[in-house]
Amino acid sequence: MNKTVDNWEPKIVAFLCNWCSYAGADLAGVSRLQYPPNLRVIRVPCSGRINPLYIVKALQQGVDGVLVSGCHPGDCHYISGNLVARRKFALLKNFLAYLGIEPERVQFSWVSASEGSRFAALIEKVVDEVKELGPAKKLVKKGL
Amino acid sequence: MDGLDGVQRMKSTIIKVENKDTLRSLRKFLGRLMESKFVEALLVPKLLPGGDGFVQSLIKDSRMLEDANPIAPTMAVQSARILSELTSSPFDGRIGVVLKPCELRAAVEMVKFLQVNLDNVVTIGVDCPGTYEVGDYAEMVKKDRELSPQAFLEGASEGEIRPRQGYNFRECCQICEYPVPLNGDITIGLLGLDHSKEILLMAGGRFEKELAQKFSLELKEGNSANREKVIEKVTHKRREQRVKVIDELKERVNIIEKFMQTLSTCIRCHNCMNVCPICYCKECVFKSLVFEHRSEQFLNWADRRGAIRMPGDTLIFHLTRMSHMATSCVGCGMCDSACPSDLPISSLFGLIGSELQEMFEYVPGRDAAEEPPVSVFKEDELQAEAGSE
């Protein structure tokens, strides 16, 4: 894609739930699985802790993509934090899409602590998709 | 809470209007509610001493009803906000509150967020033909000292509601799909009735029996066919206008650059938020440390971009507010009226909100028993939106 500047690598902020996806990332590391190094991981106690504001802020500060990953439905350490998170997330994503923010830039997923390879594959996919889109400029703090 | 299933389940009766004085008959009815101790106090719009506006007033002495106007054509403050103050702690007796349809919907919405308690409140919803900006009304009165409050009901019988010559209804009223209260312990119906002769009184649910007994009302099932027709007519027209306004706005905000352009005159005074009945957090994030940046931070941003606008965070302010409460916005337009830059905030909420409300099949203020979308979930939903396989 010509949108991709030479040597440009996307920056992606990943909000990972402490109880699952963060451990999944750990496992991927311990298992020496290779995945792209574009992540900036922020550990959160539960995906339900994510405020839509964090996602918007991250985009505004110039990240190219945001990933939120929590426990699988039914496995949330706090019972249903992830299901509430899904609603908040769907809501935010819906209106960001409305304003022309590509859906691939903000992604939501479930990864458990034992899914090291799933985590690696997910990151591969997210990074690829964001690369395809090119750098995010739309929300970056400018005039407003 | 029971009895909040909307107009259909209500029973009704006709109150005769004496000497074509609708307002007087309405006051008389309110007076009876007070004198009979059905309610201890009444919250109702009252004429300002200067005669050029109205303000919700809490009345304890029924003689003070003399210049009350339950059909006041302005909305200086959204009464759901007043209700949240008024019902914040236990009190004895019942308070009756006269509310416009959007105020009632906001109040019901706030019950869900535990900001309003309607246990000891008798909600009295009144049909609303539309409201004017406070300043416009003051001007009308200045021009015509004799302006009768009843003049504002013109066209309500046939559903041919037009604003007074030279003025327009507030934009949100022009596109409001709810000219009649959705629920309410008592509803005062004006649309589709010859208001110089009669008013419709509807009661449903929890106070129905008590009302019928105390005031020997003959409450009957069903709604008049003409009223239904007129409501449909008014709603239809407004819905058409709504689609038009929203489509136009869509063009103006459908990509983020245009969205920012549209909001570029926002001075971040927070008026829109302060008057909104739905924005209720005691500790607002915009007044928290999250938005108190360090001096170095500002300089860094300015350094990175060459220049930054001050005060900043406008975009994030609006996006956050939207993600917090677009599903509950009742479209009362208080934000528009309060905005010094004349920004179409309520239409924007209407645009984004109605899509989100549809996504969750949610109508704010329809029923207090309905959970707001962001506080509930289903096990099996939103697979696509949340990107899970």
Ligand code: SF4
């Ligand atoms: S009232 Fe208007 S100017 Fe003030 S913060 Fe809201 S949108 Fe901006």
Ligand code: SF4
């Ligand atoms: S956002 Fe505006 S229109 Fe919506 S409830 Fe708040 S004040 Fe009313």
Ligand code: FES
């Ligand atoms: S604890 Fe992992 S999503 Fe709630």
